[in-house]
Amino acid sequence: MKLLAIAINTIRHGMRMKLVIAFVFFLIAVVVSIPFTLESDTQKGKVQITLAYSLSVLNIVLSLLTIFLSTSTFCADIRDKTIFTIDTKPVRRWEVLAGKWVGVVALNMVLLVCAGGAIYGLVKYIARPVEGGEQEQFKIKTQVVTARVETKPKAIEGKKSTFVVLPHHEREWEFHGIKPSEDIIHIKFRNFSSGAPNVEIAGVWTVGNMERGFYRQTTAFPGGTFHEFQVPASVVSPEGRLNVKFMNISPSGVTAIFPHDDVIVLYRAGGFGGNLFRGILLILLRVTFISAVGLASSTFLTFPVATLLSIFVLVMSLSFPFIDALLKQSFLFPEVGLDSGHTGLTTAFVRKFLAAGLKVFPDLRAYDPVPYVVSGILIRWAVVLKGFAAIVLLRCGMIGVIAHLIFNRRELANMGYL
Amino acid sequence: MKPVIETIGLTKVFKDFWHRDKVRAVDNLNLTVHGGEVFGLLGPNGSGKTTAIKLMLGLLFPTSGIVRIFGLSPRDSLSKTRVGFLPEESYFYNYLNAGETLDFYGRLFELPSGERKKRGEKLLKMLGLAPSRTRPVGEYSKGMARRIGFAQALINDPDLLILDEATSGLDPVGRREVKDLILKLKKRGKTVFLSSHLLADVEDVCDRIAILYEGRLIAEGKVDELLTMKDVTQISASNISKETVEKVLNIINEEEKGAEAELTKPMESLEEFFLETVHSFESPGGKEQITRTEEAESPPPRKSVIKRLTENE
Numbered sequence: 001m002k003l004l005a006i007a008i009n010t011i012r013h014g015m016r017m018k019l020v021i022a023f024v025f026f027l028i029a030v031v032v033s034i035p036f037t038l039e040s041d042t043q044k045g046k047v048q049i050t051l052a053y054s055l056s057v058l059n060i061v062l063s064l065l066t067i068f069l070s071t072s073t074f075c076a077d078i079r080d081k082t083i084f085t086i087d088t089k090p091v092r093r094w095e096v097l098a099g100k101w102v103g104v105v106a107l108n109m110v111l112l113v114c115a116g117g118a119i120y121g122l123v124k125y126i127a128r129p130v131e132g133g134e135q136e137q138f139k140i141k142t143q144v145v146t147a148r149v150e151t152k153p154k155a156i157e158g159k160k161s162t163f164v165v166l167p168h169h170e171r172e173w174e175f176h177g178i179k180p181s182e183d184i185i186h187i188k189f190r191n192f193s194s195g196a197p198n199v200e201i202a203g204v205w206t207v208g209n210m211e212r213g214f215y216r217q218t219t220a221f222p223g224g225t226f227h228e229f230q231v232p233a234s235v236v237s238p239e240g241r242l243n244v245k246f247m248n249i250s251p252s253g254v255t256a257i258f259p260h261d262d263v264i265v266l267y268r269a270g271g272f273g274g275n276l277f278r279g280i281l282l283i284l285l286r287v288t289f290i291s292a293v294g295l296a297s298s299t300f301l302t303f304p305v306a307t308l309l310s311i312f313v314l315v316m317s318l319s320f321p322f323i324d325a326l327l328k329q330s331f332l333f334p335e336v337g338l339d340s341g342h343t344g345l346t347t348a349f350v351r352k353f354l355a356a357g358l359k360v361f362p363d364l365r366a367y368d369p370v371p372y373v374v375s376g377i378l379i380r381w382a383v384v385l386k387g388f389a390a391i392v393l394l395r396c397g398m399i400g401v402i403a404h405l406i407f408n409r410r411e412l413a414n415m416g417y418l
Numbered sequence: 419m420k421p422v423i424e425t426i427g428l429t430k431v432f433k434d435f436w437h438r439d440k441v442r443a444v445d446n447l448n449l450t451v452h453g454g455e456v457f458g459l460l461g462p463n464g465s466g467k468t469t470a471i472k473l474m475l476g477l478l479f480p481t482s483g484i485v486r487i488f489g490l491s492p493r494d495s496l497s498k499t500r501v502g503f504l505p506e507e508s509y510f511y512n513y514l515n516a517g518e519t520l521d522f523y524g525r526l527f528e529l530p531s532g533e534r535k536k537r538g539e540k541l542l543k544m545l546g547l548a549p550s551r552t553r554p555v556g557e558y559s560k561g562m563a564r565r566i567g568f569a570q571a572l573i574n575d576p577d578l579l580i581l582d583e584a585t586s587g588l589d590p591v592g593r594r595e596v597k598d599l600i601l602k603l604k605k606r607g608k609t610v611f612l613s614s615h616l617l618a619d620v621e622d623v624c625d626r627i628a629i630l631y632e633g634r635l636i637a638e639g640k641v642d643e644l645l646t647m648k649d650v651t652q653i654s655a656s657n658i659s660k661e662t663v664e665k666v667l668n669i670i671n672e673e674e675k676g677a678e679a680e681l682t683k684p685m686e687s688l689e690e691f692f693l694e695t696v697h698s699f700e701s702p703g704g705k706e707q708i709t710r711t712e713e714a715e716s717p718p719p720r721k722s723v724i725k726r727l728t729e730n731e
Binding site for chain 1 (some may be wrong): 432472475476477478479495496498499501503505507509510511513514522523525526527528570574
C-alpha cells in the first residue's frame with residue numbers, strides 16, 4: 001500500500017508538471033502532422049514513413065520526458081523537504097525509490113497506450129483503400145501492416161561471408177524452418193553493384209526445390225536498397241526447406257555483391273496490431289531503464305546534474321553499435337600498452353572507458369522496434385522477454401540496488417550535495 | 419519502563435567539502451524523555467534544537483553517540499509507526515488538497531481505507547479545516563498550513579509527537595488551540611517533545627524543559643522547579659483595604675529584617691486578555707463593545723507599585 005501510495009502520488013506530480021503537458025502536446029502535434037508534412041511517391045511509402053517517424057519521435061520524446069520526470073519527482077521532494085514528512089513515516093527508503101519508479105513507469109505506460117492507439121489509428125487511416133490503388137493496397141497489407149517472420153539463410157560452414165556474383169554467374173542460398181501460414185511468401189534482398197551506384201543490377205531469381213517445383217522472377221534495381229518480391233508458398237517443401245538462386249544477367253556487365261544476411265525469406269505469422277503492441281512494449285523497456293537511471297542519479301545529485309547524467313547514459317546506450325564499431329577500428333583506438341607514452345596512455349584509457357561502457361550500458365538499439373514495425377517484421381515475444389530480462393531484471397535491478405545503497409546512506413536533512 | 423526518547427552522548431558535527439569539521443551543531447547531548455510527559459527543548463536560534471530533532475527522526479545521522487526512540491533506532495519502521503512529526507515549515511505536496519494529503523500519509527501508515535477516512539474527517543473537523551478540505555494545500559495561509567501539518571502528524575494516533583516550532587506563524591488564537599491540543603494529548607497519555615523559542619508557550623504546556631546553547635545542554639529539569647524563586651513568597655488576597663495591606667507590610671518589615679516586600683496588582687497575561695477580548699467580540703452583541711482604558715494623563719505603568727519597603731527606607 002505504501003509503495004502504491006507513492007506511485008500514485010508520482011503520477012499526480014507528473015500530471016501536474018507543465019513540462020509533461022508540453023511534451024504530450026508536442027508529441028500529438030508531431031505525430032498528427034507527419035502525414036501532412038512528409039511526401040512519398042507511393043501509399044506504402046507514406047505508411048512506412050508515418051510509422052518510422054511517429055515511433056522514432058515517440059521513442060525520443062518519451063525518453064527525454066522520462067528523464068525529466070524521474071529526476072524532478074525525486075529532486076523536488078528533497079529540495080522542498082517533502083521527503084522529511086515521508087521518511088519519518090514507516091516507509092523504507094527502497095519503498096520510496098520503488099514507488100517513484102513504478103509511478104514513472106505507470107505514467108509512461110498510459111502515455112504509450114494513448115500514443116500507440118493514435119499511431120495505429122493514423123496508420124489505418126493512411127492505409128485506407130483508395131480508388132485504383134488495389135496493387136498498392138496489397139503491398140501495404142502483405143509488406144507493412146502485417147507481422148512476418150524473417151528467416152536468414154543457412155550459414156555456410158558456420159561462417160558469414162559476402163557473396164560476389166559475376167556477370168552470367170549464379171549463387172544459391174538455402175533456407176530452413178519456413179512455415180508459411182498463407183499462400184504467399186516474400187523474398188527480400190539487397191545487393192551492391194561493382195559499377196556506379198545508379199547502375200541497375202538485373203537478375204533472375206529461381207525459388208523452390210526439385211520436390212515442389214520452381215518459381216522464377218526477374219528483377220532490375222540499382223544497388224544499395226532492399227527490395228521484395230512475392231513467391232507462392234507452395235514451393236516450400238513440407239520440411240520447410242527452400243532454395244533461392246540468383247543469376248546475374250545485368251546487361252552492363254556489373255558484378256552483384258550480396259552481404260550474407262541480405263537475402264531473407266519472409267512469411268506472415270501475425271497481425272499489425274499485435275506487432276505494434278510488442279513494439280510499444282520495447283519502447284516501454286527503454287523508458288523503464290531510463291527512469292531507473294534518472295531516479296538513481298537523483299539519489300545523490302541535484303536536478304540539473306542528475307538530468308545531464310541520465311541524458312549521457314541514454315546517449316551511450318543508444319550509441320552502442322557506434323562505440324563497438326569505433327573500438328574495432330584499430331586505427332582510431334589502437335590497442336596499446338599503458339607504457340607507450342602519453343598518447344598511448346590516453347588512448348588506452350579511452351578504449352577501456354568505452355569498453356566498460358559497452359559492458360555496463362544495455363544496447364538499446366537492439367530493442368528498437370522501428371525497423372521491425374516499418375518493414376512488417378514480427379517482433380517475437382522472445383525478443384521482448386529477452387529485453388525484459390536484460391534491461392528490467394538485470395540493468396534496472398543493478399541500478400536499483402546501487403540507488404538503494406546510496407539513498408539509504410544519505411542524510412536527507414544535510415543539503416551538502418552536488 | 420523504557421524511556422520514549424533517549425540520547426546518550428549525542429553529537430553531530432557538520433563537515434565541509436574536504437571533510438573538515440565545520441559546525442558542531444549538537445555536542446554530547448544526554449536527554450531522557452519519559453512516557454506521558456510534555457518535554458520542551460529551548461534555545462536561541464542556531465542552538466541545535468532542530469538538528470537534535472532531525473537526529474531523533476533519522477533525517478540526520480549522529481557523528482557519535484546514541485539516539486533511541488522507544489528503545490529502537492529512529493530509522494526503525496517499528497519506532498516510526500508510533501511517532502508523529504510536525505516539521506518547522508509545512509513541507510507538503512502543494513497540488514494535493516487537505517483530504518488527499520491526509521489520505522496519502524494515512525496510506526504510508528497502512529491504515530485501512532475506512533479508518534483513514536474516519537481519522538481524516540475527525541482531524542479536519544478538529545483543526546477547523548473541514549470547510550477547506552478541497553482546496554490545494556499550496557493555497558493555504560501559514561496558519562492553515564500549520565494545521566494540516568498537525569493533522570498529518572496525528573493521522574496515526576502517535577504515542578510520541580515531535581513538534582518543531584509548533585506555534586510559530588500562528589496567531590494567538592491558533593497558539594492557544596495548539597497548546598490546548600498538546601495538553602489534551604498529554605491527558606490521553608501521549609508524549610510530546612517540542613522545540614520552541616517562544617518561552618511563554620513552553621512554560622504553559624511543558625512538564626520538563628531542557629535548554630541548549632551552541633549545541634550543549636546547559637539546563638534541564640521540571641518547569642516548576644526551574645522557575646520557582648525559592649527565596650520569594652507571594653501572598654494573594656482579594657478585596658482587602660489599604661489599611662490591612664499596610665499592616666501586613668509593617669508586620670513583614672518588623673518580623674523579617676532585610677526582607678524586600680513588593681505590592682502589585684495581579685495582571686492577566688497579554689495572551690489571556692487578547693483571547694478574552696476576541697471571544698467576547700465574537701459572541702452575540704459583542705461587536706458593539708469596544709474595550710478601552712480610561713484616558714490617562716500619563717501612560718499607565720505596567721506594574722503599579724504601591725509601596726516598596728526596604729530595610730534602608
